[in-house]
Amino acid sequence: MTKTLQLTYRFICIVLGTVFLAAGIIKGLDLSRFAVQIGQYGIFPGDIRLLTGVAWLMVDVEMLLGAALLVNWHPRTCLRITAGLLALFIGALAWAMFQGNISDCGCFGPAARRGPVQALFEDGLMLAAALAAWQLRTASTHIRHPAKGWAVATAGILSMILPLTTGVMDSDLKVVDRPESIQLQSLDGQPIAFSGENFLLVLMSTECGHCREVVPLLNDITAEMGERIPVYAVAANPKPDIDRFVEENCTFYPVLAVEEKSLIALMGDEPLPQYLFIHNGQVADRWFAMPPEVQALIDLSGIGQHS
Structure with missing residues (x-):
């Protein structure tokens, strides 16, 4: 029974980690569009530089969290953050739907379009999975290893560099009057x-x-x-x-x-x-x-x- 619980816990963490890591990479490859999509939620002021900064931060968080879940690095803390982040996503989507601001959640950038209702359903399932993993974490053995920290650090470095490879520079954000x-x-x-x-x-x-x-x-x-x-x-x-x-x-x-x-x-x-x-x-x-x-x-x- 314990072995089954351990496998279930690791399966959930691997799935969640893969989703977060993939979402972060896709958004980082098209940060400009992700920033525009964030602006359409109507939560932040419309300053494109602020929206780009928020988008970049989201890419960092998702890639770090995804890598941490994949390698089971500090699972207690990471699962708390995962549940909180998903609850935040659900709240933001619900607000945007109430305001009538969006028809595409932007969750996976331009590569995979999802309507807000579909996104709410999927985020709800992921939140339930994160809570289940939290309950199952005691059944799994947490092995500390320096390689796990290096893997998470590498994901963090990549999350900072990735948007730069697509040319996100201040010169792209100038207002054009002609x-x-x-x-x-x-x-x-x-x-x-x-x-x-x-x-x-x-x-x-x-x-x-x-x-x-x-x-x-x-x-x-x-x-x-x-x-x-x-x-x-x-x-x-x-x-x-x-x-x-x-x-x-x-x-x-x-x-x-x-x-x-x-x-x-x-x-x-x-x-x-x-x-x-x-x-x-x-x-x-x-x-x-x-x-x-x-x-x-x-x-x-x-x-x-x-x-």
Whole structure:
């Protein structure tokens, strides 16, 4: 019986450790997107540097914890942290769902998309497993060995280095005020040039609940202003996700694909959605959360009173 309990305990720890280590590695390989996903939870201020720091810290914690669970290093402490972290994840997901902020939890970065309901269920199972392992820990023999500490330390070093290999530098986070310098592509892969035009540029994500809610308002602007002040939206999402967003929400305006670093640069220190009025190639004004009034666009464009 004791042998069975020992094997069950180690199996749970290995599974949990593998999940945390894999999640940390995947997030670390695409830290910019993970930072954007954290911002969509609405828990932290929208400063992209703060969000990047939080994302980096999460990568460190998950990789350290994953390695510790795999080698059974200080299991009493690690299982406590595991249970606490999973409870924190569940609370954050529940809050974001209540606020309507997310449709993708970001738990495994862009490599594996999970809806918040699925993520809540899976995190609940993992929390139950962590609590079970806590109860079973006394049935397992904890052997201290220096190699375990070195393994955890190695994971910690890798967690610090990994995001640097993907080019997460301060220069990537500058606010860009000339969108014509950003390479934007339409849904069919053709480049779009905005130079010299007056238009409203919407920064959004297909994973953002608020971005869906404002579609009717943007459709109204598009219908009223037509070609005089066209509306374009940009998102750093895969083409199938953009196609699905357009179809499900019946957008009257094009939603264009943009490189993720370009979107983050345009975002500055605020979360999505954002609305940039571009006049003669320059950002004339910027709004957050809700689209601007039509009259504000008319005044900025100088096209005269709209009848």
